[in-house]
Amino acid sequence: NAGVTQTPKFRILKIGQSMTLQCTQDMNHNYMYWYRQDPGMGLKLIYYSVGAGITDKGEVPNGYNVSRSTTEDFPLRLELAAPSQTSVYFCASSYSSGNGPGDQPQHFGDGTRLSIL
């Protein structure tokens, strides 16, 4: 059972380039999330999805886009990379209890370390 898988693990981009961070989960979770982690700042929610075809903004969505065409996959897109987007990105998923995702633990991938130069 792989859980949450993120690719790539590391990437260096030039300013203005674009890329897609991939995330897939095999636990049939309907909730999925993208976070960024900066030193000393904890995790901040970028986007989340409550199911295929449904996405919404989190705390720091500017500069990112997401899509959710299947239950398993939740890619994160950077269109015009900026130095401020240098960070470690984590994808997570959780089970829906019907009360929203706040009462369920989230399962995390190992992260993508992204540097924008």
Place this chain on the structure above:
Amino acid sequence: AQSVTQPDIHITVSEGASLELRCNYSYGATPYLFWYVQSPGQGLQLLLKYFSGDTLVQGIKGFEAEFKRSQSSFNLRKPSVHWSDAAEYFCAVGVRSGGGADGLTFGKGTHLIIQP
């Protein structure tokens, strides 16, 4: 909106000594509470969770946490730490959302250093 405070950025503990990591939350009702651990280069792993009932919860790796409503706290404890416990620890709060999906709010983390 809910918030989480982890007052200690770094904590150093000798191997074999006891450990307590502090977590305070702000929320108008009883939240759902979680502790996660992050080893270097890894994602977050769930240590334990509190939903309701017994305020002392047991988790993996010998950790426990106690929910104290009067103090809005959910401190993590371990009676005897091992060198492998060196990691970053995150407290998180979840709330019952009214149709939204805000998920969890994380504290900024406490970096645990184990001295030999």
